[in-house]
Amino acid sequence: MDFNFSEEQQMLQDTVSRLVRDTYGFESRERFLESELGFSAEFWQQLGELGLTAVPFAEEFGGFGGNGVDSMLIMTELGRSLCLEPYLHSVIFAGGLVTQLGSEAQKGDLLPKVASTELQLAVAVDEPTSHYQLHDVQTRAEAVDGGWLLSGRKSVVVGGHSAGLILVSARTAGNVRDEDGISLFLVDPSAAGVSRRAYPTMDGRKACDLYLDSVFVSVANLLGAEGQALPALRYQQGRAIAAQCAEAVGSMEAACSLTLDYLKTRQQFGQVIGKFQALQHRMVDMRIELDQATSMAILAACVADQPDSAERSRVLAAAKVLIIRAARLIADDGIQLHGGIGLTWEYVLSHHAKHLLMLSHQFGNDDYHLKAFSRLMKVA
Template identity: 45%
Template sequence: MDFNFTEEQTMIRDSLARLIREQYDWDTRVGVVNSESGWRPEMWAQFAELGLLMAPFSEEDGGLGGGPVDAMVVMEEFGKGLVVEPFVPSVVCAGGFLKHAGTAAQKEEHLQAIMGAASTFAFAYAEPRGRYNLADLETTAKKDGSGYVLNGHKAVVIGAPWADKLIVTARTGGDRRDAGGISVFIVDKAASGVTARDYPTVDGRRASEVYLENVSVGADALIGAEGEALPLIERVVDEAIAATCAEAMGAMGVAHKMTVEYSRQRKQFGTPIGKFQVLQHRMVDMFMEHEQSISMTYMATLKLDEDEVERKKAVSAAKVRIGQSGRFVGQESIQIHGGMGMTDELAVGHYFKRLTMIDSEFGNIDHHMRRYTALSAGEMKAAAE
């Protein structure tokens, strides 16, 4: 595998790192998170001007000709700055559905708007009783002439308070947990029958409970083939997991760096605590966990275009590693900072919160361990036969 970044990817990383350093410092982020809106649309527009929202898309779709590695580069820098703007929901998820299965008309209308920051999407897939099962859907979409009528409740829709469009998964056929009968729709958030209850999340972002009551959409709102969307949803979610792992990679690196710096300044018995061997060992363990997370994230990102089983195994393995490493690095950083680490005033606690939330997004450690085990068992059975 080639782990060297292209000149364009290096330029994106450097430009974004400089922008975050200059315009997304810690005090600025705190002000943004505590503001009424919870984000900066002008910063989102600036990301678009830099080409960040175009980076993962092909030139045929109007992008910069990049892919998952470009998204990884962006998300690692976002993780370092704890950026709250909705790159994963709008660019990776909504953009992923459109680039993989959107019609030419859908791409022209919606993908161009995403890349230019003219429109922001949120991905409404989770349901209160779904428990990470992408096929566990009670939201329905019933035919009504040439269009559909949607009814249901979507839970913890990240970025929905900032979105003007939603990507909604719904059941057009089959029973609640059937793999078949699942479809994906574009829904205008301002459409009649759409209501949302907005709230802040523990890691500083915003989310909504979205309720759909007799929401009418046209035939042009359907992405891909009716009732056959589960493989598409799984592919897009795997891409979102890889991007989120890259974010965790960036956050872990900063948490470790902050902890090392603190250990050099904090003194006990007249000596910097960083000179105590037991703490040195713990900080080396933090470094190793971070490095392993980098390797696993690279592997998962590079395998997103391989066959379904290999892609799923690589992504689940990375998500397990990120969950374990993020928990370890976060907890150790808080422990070494002591009581200071628990305060809202100190940044390291917020990195711990984000890493904790990342573990539960798109499936936690236990979920992905089960998925990886099931996929491996399926391969062994097929080989035996």
């Protein structure tokens, strides 16, 4: 099996790496993080101008027809510099849902705008009591003349504070936790009855809670068939998990590099601490975990765009479990090998540790995915 990147993929990786390196110094990131938007509008626009936000979409919608490996290369570089822009949630997750469920008119209207960053999307599927279960939906959609009235609350909508449209899951039939009866709607955050409470997440990125009070959504803003959105939500969340694994690998690579550089320069007892064998062993353990995580991220990227199957779901669950546990070890050991400076806000390692912890809980933690993997093994 050939694991080498093609010439086009290498050029893609070099383009993203150069753009991030020139734009996203740690001081610049801190400035972007403290802004009202929570990320750099200029950098987001640059991603669009270079066609990087168009990579996953079909050519007919202004994209390049890229695959999971292409997305992996982009997400790894964005993760390496802790980029704040909502690439994962707007382009990969929300864009994938529109691609899979949208009508030709909806795709023709929305996808070119998403690909050019003219429009930012967000996905609102989590609720206060859902605990990673996509089918646990209490938000209701009541049928009325010409559409539906949506009422409910969605939690931790990453990028929802600045999104132009939010994809909201709501129940049009059935009881809470029924797998049938879940629909997906395009909701305008400026519509009557919509309110948002924005806040920073653990790693500094902004999210919001979304409140819906009898919000009217027209028939034209229903994505896919009524009551049949759950399979697409699960499939596209799988693509987002694969991209998230790549983002985590980029962050872990940066954390390992920072730690190794520190061991080579910090002196104690008249010599650099990297000469102490115990610390060398800890550094080797970090690199081993990183190499395993990288392999699983590549495997996840290779299956991300495959048709839905138990095998695909098993691979994605296994990748998330392994990468979460590698991230935890690398973040913890990196901080311990640095000592007190590793926890300070002014030092970039602490931000990598917080980002890795945040990624470990998005789309399901390791316990959740380990249980999913175990269930899937029973039907293998």
